[in-house]
Amino acid sequence: MQVRQLPLARGFAWLGEGLVIWRRNPALLTFASLGYLLMLVLLSVVPLIGQPLASLLMPVFSLGVLNTCREIDAGRKAGPDVLFSGFQQNLRGLVTIGALYLAGSLLVLFLTSIADGGTLLQIMTGGEKVDPEAAAVAPGFTFALLIAIALSTPVMMAYWFAPILAGWWNIPPQKAMFFSFIACLRNWRPFLAYSVALMVFCVLLPGLVIGMLGLVSPTLATLFSVPLPVLLIPIVFASFYANARDVFRDALDERREP
Structure with missing residues (x-):
């Protein structure tokens, strides 16, 4: 698998490229992005098995959104059913990736218990009701958060x-996750820039605009903030595809050859 090593500036460009993809078919991309989130929410509310099931199928629906971006980027016509296209592309491998990601996330949470006695674990898993304010001042909670982030x-x-590597190139799940880690590691500079761009685009700028509108009219600020996620979420999802297209461009070009 060919992985390109990109300069830092490319990370700032991915959001703009995501915006370009969204503008080509905003309706379809918005449906796919919000449909992805809705499906995970609906699955997670199923008693007992809901949250694990949502984690297992997360790569499947994620690939569906990325397939949507790919179809739009290629100028091909696609319908709402493209959200479910991941079920036809190495389904077993995608579910395995979901299981490995779930296991890794749970392992991280269990390790944080060393620092705070399990407070963060209880909050994240919903095993017991924990007062967030009390948790914030609990001994070791801040250290546990730092461990969780690291x-x-x-x-x-x-x-x-990993979902793209398993779905588009049929790479086994363990290798897909390994190649994904290497690709991110080799491109840590553009991903650092991308993280800054996401913070500015999705948090700082909207917060600034809403704050200024709130000074003029609280109602106007509310009216602006309600549809904002519907606009931001599809663009962010499209930027995920943009960085994958950038990092694996050579492999994608080979894949398009007859």
Whole structure:
């Protein structure tokens, strides 16, 4: 698998490229992105098995959204059913990736129990009701958060490109997660820039605009903030595809050859 090593500036470009993809077919991409989130929410509310099932199928629906972006990027016509296209592309491998990601995430949470006695684990798993304010001042809670961030980063790196690698190139799940980790590691500079761009685009700028509108009219600020996620979420999802297209461009070009 060919992985390109990109300069830092490419990370700032991915959001703009995501915006371009969204503008080509905003209706379809919005449906796929919000449909992905809705499916995970509906699955997670199923008693007992809901949350594990949502984790197992997360790569499947994630691939469906990325397939949507790919079809739009290629200028091909696609319908709403493309959200479920992941069920036809190495389904077993995708579910295995979901299981490995779930296991890694749970392992990270269990390791944080060393620092805070399991407070963060209880909050994240919903096993017991915990007062967030009391948890914030609990001994070791801040250290547990730092541990969670540090250990969950490599888990996320291993997952980031794995659904694409397993779905588009039929790479076995363990190898897909390994290649994903290596691809993220080799491109840590553009991903750092991408993280800054996401923070500015999705948090700082909207917060600033809403705050300024709130000074003029609280009602106007509310009206602006309600549809904002519907606009931001599809663009962010399209930017996920943009960085995958950038990192694996050579492999994608080979895949298009007859």
